[in-house]
Amino acid sequence: MEEHNATSVETFILLGFSHLPHLRLFLICVFSYLYIFTLLWNNLIILLIINDSKLHTPMYFFLANLSFIDVISPSITMPKMITDLVSKNGVIPYRDCITQLCLILTCVATESNVLFIMAFDRYVAICNPLQYTKIMSYKMCSKLTCGSWLIGSFFSIMLSLLTNSIDFCGPNQVNHFFCDILPLFYLACSDITLNVTLLYASDILNGICNFVVILSSYVSIASAIKKIKSEEGRKKAFLTCSSHIMVVCMYYGTTIVTYLHSIKNYSESKDRTAAVIYTTVTPLLNPLIYSFRNNDVKRALKKVFCK
Template sequence: MVQGNFTSVKIFILLGFAHLPQFQVFLIVTFIFLYACTLLGNGLIVLLIVKDHRLHTPMYFFLVNLSIMDLLFSSVTAPKMIRDLICGDGHISVAGCLTQLFFLIIFAASESPLLSAMAFDRYVAICNPLQYKLIMNYKLCFRLTSVSWLLGCLCSFLHTVATSNINFCGPNKINHVFCDILPLMQLACSDITINVAFVYMSAIFNGICNFSVIIVSYTSIVTAIIKIKSHGGRWKAFSTCASHLVVVSVYYVTLLATYLRPIKNSSESKDRTAAVIYTVITPVINPLIYSLRNNDVKRAVKKLF
């Protein structure tokens, strides 16, 4: 065991998809296409909502923040993944790895409370429609989104500082496509009790607490929808929540698949698959989910073009 705050490793090697050389060209083309779609899709959502005054509502205010998070989240990982596939190496400095980890956690951890805020918005819209504008005013929306970003920054700061204090004495090969907490902890030569504690604290306060808010909100929403007598009214109420429900499901399923496992016991192929889903694929499909069934967004697109 190496004693003291000493790190002999200066360069990490991200193995990424080195075990699939026969799919290298396919993966390069696929990731470039998906990343381009992420930039265009989320950029278009932000542009539409900013330009169209009819979309200046709490729901779309939260959606703008979600699109920005998705765009930045994918930008932290996708370009590096594409570069590694093209160049055939996965070299990244320790400082670069910690920097990538810092921004990765900010956007990942900020999304959970933001999804909770969006669930609360849908709860107020359906369960208290007459008081919706009074409750969901600009100040409250701004505070909820600000808290989401601040929680993400705090969570990222704690994890990054804790990870920077890990002693890495070798090996330096990370069995992942980018620098993440668990793969780095697997390379630790020092005690990682504090790091593990931070992971569980994040899971409880940022994961379970926010998920509970979403569950409680939708329990009340479902109860309210059931009481609506007309079939058309029930369908209209449900359709306003459908997009958010799909996004929440994808977000939590991929995170659980990635982090709900023992640190020393993991399936590398499953880790890579889950990582690609929530960093590359999810940011692509979120704009589609919110636009394909949304008449307001469709009208805004027609107006823009």
């Protein structure tokens, strides 16, 4: 391995769920089924949106991007996690670990940005409906989506490069099922002040700021819905937002627990539990929430299955 830094660690050992040997077979089955159904549902949502012309709207364009992230994100962690459970061997090369870290951080940051854009889309649709088509043009939607990926990628690449410069002189056991940033910081034997500062800056810009804007958007949306005279109109407006609100709550509820605390207060069990939820459970629930609570998606599903 090239001498890119002073590290003496060439491989990491992902401990994963080695502390639960009696549940190994159960976990293999559960995570395998979760992964399979996650891929099936999210790919189905993407195909429905591509093939059904009635779903060619900004809201479903962003939903397709969310489903795309929910295909990639578990694919970065779950195959390795399941393989490690089967083989009881959690060894991962140093470079592969940094690559996995970069990819998962990109997905986490980009998903936050996409959820922010989806909230903005609902805000324009309900609070400024007459200008909706003009504001949320295809060109604008494409720019917003590309911007989400570029911003998410920028911070993840910077954090990964800084992590790659850390000295790891042992132990090399990562108490996690994938190479996440806080467990790696916990193993550092060199100064990580700059790393932590950039992580918190990313958390504020990609996390807290997005969350505050989303909350502000829904305050305005709630105010606009109250002004709708017909009960049917209020119900329709609420239903277009309720699915997104549920997804936002699941996403931020788990990522805040995972990333918004200090290294000193790092809790391996709590961090791992939250990571299981946002890398395995949330990507499966996202398409199910939109499928069962959205009449347009249900109609498209019926159309496909009836054929």
